[in-house]
Amino acid sequence: MQILRANGTVLKINKAWEEFWEQSSVADISKYNINSDKKAQALGMTSAFKQALAGITASLRNMKYTLDADTAGTGGVRFLNVRMLPLVKEGEAVEGVVCILEDNSKNRFVELEKEKHQNQLKEEITRRTKQFESLLQFSTEILTINDPTEVFEFVISWAQSLFGLDYSSLLLLEKNGKLVLKDVIGFSRSLIDTFELQTGEGLAGLVAQTQQVAVTENFATETRFTIPDVIGENGITSALAAPMLNKDGLTGVLIGHTKSKRIFAQSERLLYQSIANQAAVAVDNAISQQSLKRSEKRFRHLFESANDAIYLIDLKNDRIVDCNRKALELGGYSREELAGMDKYALYPSGEHAVLDERYKKILLKESLPAVSSHSYIHKDGSHIPVEISTSLVETGGQKLMMNIVRDVSRRKALEEEREETSLRLRRASRMEAIGLMAGGVAHDLNNILSGIISYPELMMLKFPSDSPVQEDLKKVIASGQRAAGVVADLLTVARGAATVKEIACLNELIKSYLVSPEFCKLASLYPQVNFLPSLTPGIATILCSSGHVQKMLMNLVTNAAEAVEGKGEVKVSTSSYVVSEKESSLDLLPGKYTVLEVSDTGTGISRYDLEHIFDPFYTTKKMGRSGTGLGLAVVWNTVQDHDGLVRVKSDDRGTSFVIYLPISPETHTCKMTPGKSSLEELHGKGNLLVVDDEKSQRDIAVKILSVLGYKASAVSSGEEAIAFIKKKQPDLLLLDMLMDPGLNGRQTFERIIRLYPDQKAIVVSGYSDSEDINKLMEMGVLGLLKKPYTMEKMGLVVKEALQ
Numbered sequence: 032m033q034i035l036r037a038n039g040t041v042l043k044i045n046k047a048w049e050e051f052w053e054q055s056s057v058a059d060i061s062k063y064n065i066n067s068d069k070k071a072q073a074l075g076m077t078s079a080f081k082q083a084l085a086g087i088t089a090s091l092r093n094m095k096y097t098l099d100a101d102t103a104g105t106g107g108v109r110f111l112n113v114r115m116l117p118l119v120k121e122g123e124a125v126e127g128v129v130c131i132l133e134d135n136s137k138n139r140f141v142e143l144e145k146e147k148h149q150n151q152l153k154e155e156i157t158r159r160t161k162q163f164e165s166l167l168q169f170s171t172e173i174l175t176i177n178d179p180t181e182v183f184e185f186v187i188s189w190a191q192s193l194f195g196l197d198y199s200s201l202l203l204l205e206k207n208g209k210l211v212l213k214d215v216i217g218f219s220r221s222l223i224d225t226f227e228l229q230t231g232e233g234l235a236g237l238v239a240q241t242q243q244v245a246v247t248e249n250f251a252t253e254t255r256f257t258i259p260d261v262i263g264e265n266g267i268t269s270a271l272a273a274p275m276l277n278k279d280g281l282t283g284v285l286i287g288h289t290k291s292k293r294i295f296a297q298s299e300r301l302l303y304q305s306i307a308n309q310a311a312v313a314v315d316n317a318i319s320q321q322s323l324k325r326s327e328k329r330f331r332h333l334f335e336s337a338n339d340a341i342y343l344i345d346l347k348n349d350r351i352v353d354c355n356r357k358a359l360e361l362g363g364y365s366r367e368e369l370a371g372m373d374k375y376a377l378y379p380s381g382e383h384a385v386l387d388e389r390y391k392k393i394l395l396k397e398s399l400p401a402v403s404s405h406s407y408i409h410k411d412g413s414h415i416p417v418e419i420s421t422s423l424v425e426t427g428g429q430k431l432m433m434n435i436v437r438d439v440s441r442r443k444a445l446e447e448e449r450e451e452t453s454l455r456l457r458r459a460s461r462m463e464a465i466g467l468m469a470g471g472v473a474h475d476l477n478n479i480l481s482g483i484i485s486y487p488e489l490m491m492l493k494f495p496s497d498s499p500v501q502e503d504l505k506k507v508i509a510s511g512q513r514a515a516g517v518v519a520d521l522l523t524v525a526r527g528a529a530t531v532k533e534i535a536c537l538n539e540l541i542k543s544y545l546v547s548p549e550f551c552k553l554a555s556l557y558p559q560v561n562f563l564p565s566l567t568p569g570i571a572t573i574l575c576s577s578g579h580v581q582k583m584l585m586n587l588v589t590n591a592a593e594a595v596e597g598k599g600e601v602k603v604s605t606s607s608y609v610v611s612e613k614e615s616s617l618d619l620l621p622g623k624y625t626v627l628e629v630s631d632t633g634t635g636i637s638r639y640d641l642e643h644i645f646d647p648f649y650t651t652k653k654m655g656r657s658g659t660g661l662g663l664a665v666v667w668n669t670v671q672d673h674d675g676l677v678r679v680k681s682d683d684r685g686t687s688f689v690i691y692l693p694i695s696p697e698t699h700t701c702k703m704t705p706g707k708s709s710l711e712e713l714h715g716k717g718n719l720l721v722v723d724d725e726k727s728q729r730d731i732a733v734k735i736l737s738v739l740g741y742k743a744s745a746v747s748s749g750e751e752a753i754a755f756i757k758k759k760q761p762d763l764l765l766l767d768m769l770m771d772p773g774l775n776g777r778q779t780f781e782r783i784i785r786l787y788p789d790q791k792a793i794v795v796s797g798y799s800d801s802e803d804i805n806k807l808m809e810m811g812v813l814g815l816l817k818k819p820y821t822m823e824k825m826g827l828v829v830k831e832a833l834q
Contacts, residue, residue, distance in 0.1 A: 032044070032045045032047070032048060032129065032130065032131050032132065033045075033048050033129075033130040033132070034118065034127055034128070034129055034130070035065055035080060035127055035128045035129075035130060036126075036127045037084060037125065037126060037127055037128075038064070038066075039064040039065040039066035039067070039080065040061075040063065040064050041060040041061075041063050042127060044060055048132065051132065051134060065077055065080050066080075070096070074091070074094050074095075074096060075091055075094070076091065076094075076113060076115075076130075079091055079113065079115040080115055080128050080130070082115065083115035083116060083117045083125075083128040083129075084117065084125055084128060085117075085125075086117045086119070086125055087117070088114065088115065088116050088117065089114070089115040090112075090113065090114050090115075091111070091112070091113040091114075092112050092135075093110045093111075093112065093135055093139050094110065094111045094112070094113055095108060095109070095110055096108070096109045096110075096111055097109070108136070109134060109136045110134075110135045110136045110138075110139035110140070111132055111133065111134060111135060111136075112132075112133040112135045113130065113131070113132055113133075114130075114131045115128050115129075115130055116128065116129040116130075116131065117129075158298075159298070165193055165302075166302065166305055166306065166309070169189055169193075169306060169309060170309050172185070173185055173186070173189075173309060173310070173313040174313065174316075176313065176317060177316075177317055177320040177321070178317060178321065179213075179314060179317040179318050179321055180214070181317075182310070182313050182314050182317045183201050183213045183214035183314070184214055186201055186214075186285065186306070186310040186313070186314075187199035187200060187201050187214055187215065187216050187285075188216065189306070190285060190287055190303070190306055191216050191217075191287065193302075193306075194271070194287055194299065194303065195289075196217075196271075196287035196288065196289055197217055197267075197288060197289050197290050198215070198216060198217030198218055198265070198267065198287060198288035198289075199215070199216040199217065199286075199287045199288075200212060200214070200215045200216075200218065200235075200285075200286050200287070200288075201213050201214050201215075201275075201283060201284075201285055201286075201310070202228065202235055202283050202284045202286070203282065203283040203314070204239065204281055204282060204283050204284075208229070208230060209227045209228065209229060209230075210227065210228040210229075210230070210235055210236060210239055210283065210284060211224060211226070211227050212224065212225070212226040212227070213283075217265070217288070218261065218265065222261070226261070228259070231256065232256060232257055232259070233256055233257065233258065233259045233262075234247055234253075234256060234270050234272045234286060235272055235284040235286050236256060237255055237256045237272075238272040238273065238274050238284050238286070239274060239281060239283075239284050241274075242274045242276065242281055243274065244271075244272065244273040244274070244300045244301075244303060244304045244307075245272055246269070246270065246271050246272075246295045246300065247269060247270045248268075248269050248292060248293070248294055249268055249269065249292060250262050250263075250267060250268060250269075250270070251268075262288070265288075265290075266290050267288045267289070267290060268289060268290055268291055268292050268293070269288065269289045269291070269292055269293040269294075269295075270286060270287065270288045270289070271286070271287050271293075271295045271299070271300065271303055272284055272285065272286035272287075273285050273286075273300070273303045273304040273306070273307035273308075274304075274307060275307045275308065275310050275311035275314065276307070276308050276311055277308070277311040277312050277315055279315075282311040282314055282315060283310075283311065283314065284307075285303070285306065285307040285310055287303075327426055330426060334355050335355050335356050336356075337355055337357060337435075338357060339357060339435050339436060339437045339438075340354070340355065340357045340358035340360075340361040340362070340417075340435070340436040340437075340438070341354060341355045341357070341358060341433060341434070341435050341436070342354045342358055342369070342374075342377075342433070342434045342436065343424070343426075343431045343432070343433055344374045344431060344432040344433075344434065345429075345431060346394075346430055346431065346432055349373065349374045350371050350372065350373060350374065351369050351370060351371065351372045351373075351374060352370065352371075352431065353370075354366065354369050358436070361407065361409075361415070361417075361436065361438055362377065362407065362408075362409055362410055363409055363410035363411060364410050368410075374386075374390075374432075374434075375387075376408075377407055377408055378405055378406065378407065378408065379406050379408065379414070382405050382406065385403070385405075386403075386405070386419075389403060389419075389421060390421065390432065393421050393422070393423060393432065394423075401420060402418040402419060402420045402437075403418065403419050404416065404417070404418055404419075404439075405417055405418075405419055407436060407438075415438055415440055416438075416439050416440050416443050417436050417437060417438055417439060418436075418437045418439050419434055419435070419436050419437075420434075420435040420437075421433070421434050421435075422435075454642065476514075476797070478725050478727070478728055478797055478818060478819075480511050480514055480818070480819040481727075481728060481731055481797075481818050481819035481820065482727055482731060483507065483508075483510070483511035483514070483819070484508055484511040484819045484820075484821060485731045485734075485735060485819065485820070485821070485822070486731065487504040487505075487507045487508045487511075488504075488508060488735075488821060488822045489734055489735065489738065489822075490504055491504050491505075492738065508821075511819065532574050532575055532576050532673075533574070533575070533576075533577065534572050534573070534574055534695045535572060535573060535574075535575050535577045535580070536570075536572050536573075537570060537572075537573055537580070537605055537625050537627060537692070538566045538567075538568075538570060538605055540577060540580055540581055540584065541564065541566060541584060541603060541605070541627075542564075542566075543581065544581050544584050544585060544588075545562070545564060545603075547585075549585055550585070550588070553588065553589055553592055556592075557592045557593075557595070559595075559597055559598045559599070560592050560595050560598075560599055560600065560601055561598075561599070561600045561601070562588070562592075562600075562601050562603070563600055563601070563602045563603070564602075564603050564604070565602060565603070565604035565605075566603075566604065566605045567604070567605050567606045567607065570605050570606070570607050570625050571607065571623060571625055571694035571695070572625075572694065572695045573625050573673070573692045573693065573694060573695050574673075574693075574695040574696070575673055575692065576669075576672070576673075579665075579669045579672070579673075580669065580673075580692075582665060582669070583665060583666045583669040583670070583690075584603075584627070584629070586662040586663065586665055586666055587629040587666060587688050588601060588603065588629060589662065590662060590663065591629055591630070591631035591633070591686070591688075592631070594631050594633030594634065594636075594685075594686060595631055595632060595633045596633065596634060599631065599632040599633060600631065600632045601629070601630070601631045601632075602628070602629070602630045602631075603627075603628075603629050604627075604628045604630075605625065605626060605627055605628075606625075606626045606628070607623065607624070607625060607626065608623075608624045608625075608626050608691065609622070609623050609624070610622055610623075610624060610691075619676045619691060622693060622694075623693070623694045624675070624691040624692060624693055624694065625691075625692050625693075625694055626689060626690065626691055626692075627689075627690045627692065628687060628688065628689045628690070629687070629688045630685060630686065630687035630688070631685050631686055631687075632684065632685045633685050633686060634683065634685075635681045635682050635683050635684065635685060635686055636679070636681040636686055641679065641681060644663050644679070645663050645664055645666070645667040645677075646664065647661055647664040648661065648664075650662075666688070666690075670690055670692075673692055673693070674693055675690060675691050675692040675693065676690070676691045677689070677690050677691075678690075678691075713739055713822070713823060713826030713827065713830065714739055714740040714826075715739060715740055715741060715826075715829065715830050715833060716740055716741065716742075717741055717742070717761075717762035717763060717833055718741075718742050718743075718744070718759075718761045718762050718763075719736055719741050719742070719743045719744070719761055719762060719763045719764075719765060719829070720743075720744050720745070720746065720752065720755060720756070720761040720763075720764050720765065721733055721736070721743060721744070721745040721746075721765045721795075722745075722746055722747075722748070722749065722751075722752040722764065722765065722766045722767055722770075722776075722779065723745070723747070723765075723767040723770070723795070724747055724748060724767065724769075724770040724771060725767075726747070728767070728795075728818070729745035729746075729747065730745075732745065732765060732795070732825075733745050735822050735825055735826075736825070736829070738822070739822070739825070739826050739829070741829070744761070748770060748773045748774065749770060749773055749774030749775065749776070749778060749779030749782075750773055750774060752764070752766075752779055752783070753779065753782055753783060753786075756783060756786070756787065756790070757786070760787055760790065762791065762833060763791045763792065763793065763829060763832055763833055764780075764783070764790060764791065764792035764793070765792075765793055765795050765816070765829075766779060766780060766792050766793070766794055766795065766812075767794075767795050767796065768794055768795075768796035768803065768804075769796065769797070775803075776794060776796070776803075776807070777803050777806060777807055780792055780807060780810060780812065781810065784810060784811065791813055791832055791833070792811070792812050792813065792832075793812065793813055793814040793815065793816055793828055793829065793832050794807055794812055794814070794815050794816065795816045795817075795818060795820075796815070796816075796817065796818060797817070797818035797819075813831070813832040814828045814831060814832050815828075816828045
């Protein structure tokens with residue numbers, strides 16, 4: 032404590048003051064005046080003294096004062112608490128000031144140390160906050176980058192800026208275990224994708240091996256690993272490296288270098304490790320995204336280039352969200368029309384339940400057939416046979432149902448064509464068997480029928496026209512002709528039987544049939560059926576066996592009339608058609624065709640019956656009463672013999688038979704079929720030789736020829752015929768084709784024309800191969816007379832041959 036006079040000089044000090052200031056009470060204080068003490072003025076003590084003189088107590092806290100001598104080891108610094116109290120006698124003015132000094136240095140030094148620690152803590156918090164904010168910003172921004180290359184660039188740029196690095200690099204761990212440089216700052220960019228490190232090589236290799244952050248303060252003293260040449264080449268001193276870790280382990284290494292020596296604090300290492308880990312996640316995500324984009328791009332390419340229609344269906348609303356190019360082609364819809372369409376809209380309502388069941392099993396992952404067959408509705412309303420394969424896919428993060436729809440119409444057509452071919456082969460096989468049977472009996476049957484038909488004709492000439500015997504004989508002839516018709520049908524079914532083809536007009540053949548007794552009888556049996564001819568004028572002629580074509584027409588019209596129940600129509604029409612190369616098939620070659628169509632308004636043919644209608648002896652009628660079961664078999668074989676095609680269309684509205692016949696190679700004027708000739712018109716003159724191994728056939732032929740005015744002779748073999756001709760050459764030779772034993776008809780004629788090239792001949796046959804007949808025609812035979820024959824037929828053929 033110190034007492035100051037009003038003038039500022041010291042009146043008195045106590046012992047404690049003396050010890051603190053190291054002042055004597057006599058020598059030092061006599062010269063001191065607070066008003067002139069510059070330190071006191073600077074510290075505010077002078078002002079406090081004056082305030083106390085004014086009667087106001089003044090206080091100064093933690094006044095920092097530096098002593099001349101440092102006895103406490105604090106540099107002479109003291110922290111003092113000072114109070115200036117006015118010294119007043121009772122009732123008088125202030126006489127002086129009492130200055131009380133308290134040394135607060137110890138407490139103050141404790142307070143200052145505390146303040147220093149608090150400031151350091153604040154600075155650390157501020158620094159950590161900034162680091163956290165930087166890491167947060169880094170994490171936020173890096174998650175927006177999906178390209179791996181951009182992630183590499185972002186990471187090394189951020190690390191360089193945040194840590195003040197001269198070089199910043201990122202290396203990824205490849206499948207072969209090597210670290211490959213992916214991006215750099217500071218180093219030559221030529222090192223990218225070429226600079227590699229083995230695990231344990233260099234600081235990055237050490238970090239990859241230990242999977243812990245590591246530093247090198249000075250590469251010059253580093254002994255833990257081999258140092259890559261690039262370090263020395265760039266004058267690098269220090270480095271900081273951290274493993275890029277994620278949930279699956281090591282992805283790569285993030286490493287930074289400085290040219291000057293750098294000591295990296297622990298907090299920097301931790302932050303660097305956090306950035307490296309964030310980079311690992313970002314790199315993996317970016318690579319995954321890139322892989323996903325590539326996968327989606329490949330998917331899109333496959334999706335669009337697929338040969339099948341593909342539809343993607345949203346599982347939430349069961350609507351189509353996307354489709355490929357083939358889907359647009361398949362249905363004729365635009366992409367806009369298909370988008371948002373219900374998943375069932377492309378299929379008939381009757382198939383929705385089956386499809387729904389299939390979709391449910393797909394969602395429940397139950398087993399089901401790989402594909403299912405359905406009908407697809409085209410935009411024009413037509414139905415296309417398809418096969419559907421269904422699966423679940425995920426694209427663009429969206430789960431979808433994928434329908435792969437394959438158009439199998441071509442395959443179905445091929446299957447149907449194969450089935451039809453197989454059916455034709457089976458039918459041909461049956462036809463061949465029947466043909467062998469028919470050919471075996473036809474010759475003998477026709478020889479027998481010749482007597483049944485011809486002898487009654489000869490007998491009718493002996494009775495008056497009004498004789499009751501005439502009618503009986505006509506009935507015998509009619510029965511024989513019906514039997515001959517059955518044999519003729521068998522021979523037609525047999526195919527290969529002798530036929531002579533001539534150029535004819537289909538329209539005229541139809542007209543001839545429509546005025547024939549057979550048609551008139553048919554029309555009378557079905558009065559409620561309206562027969563409608565619709566013949567296209569000027570159609571091309573055909574090369575055909577007129578009798579077979581008319582028989583085919585008669586069978587078709589008869590079947591059509593019988594198919595109509597009650598009132599209805601049977602339409603017979605002709606037209607022309609050209610088959611292009613594109614339309615052609617094994618059944619129908621390119622070219623021009625004359626088309627015959629016979630249609631009815633009946634009840635149609637069942638699917639089962641439709642497969643068998645051309646089979647011989649197959650009939651839905653009563654065998655022996657309404658038909659023999661050969662009618663349509665004759666149609667089919669006739670068409671085949673004429674290199675044509677028959678197509679059948681049938682439903683509950685009726686049936687249509689469409690027959691394509693090739694036009695003749697030459698154009699001819701259509702001629703009407705001649706009418707019935709009288710006996711007088713058939714008469715002629717000449718010497719004729721009949722050659723037949725059957726005596727009954729020789730007798731019949733000679734008698735008919737004699738009635739017709741000819742002089743006829745007969746021999747029983749080819750050898751006898753040659754011997755006869757050498758003696759006397761006839762005007763016309765009537766030659767049987769099948770003779771046994773010895774020479775047949777063809778062999779006989781071949782030998783005769785060698786001797787007599789101008790010899791005229793006609794062939795008479797109950798059954799002969801078409802090939803033999805054709806060869807004879809080429810050799811000069813003038814006609815074919817089929818057994819059993821009538822007097823009229825023989826007369827016409829003989830007269831035409833002689834003329």
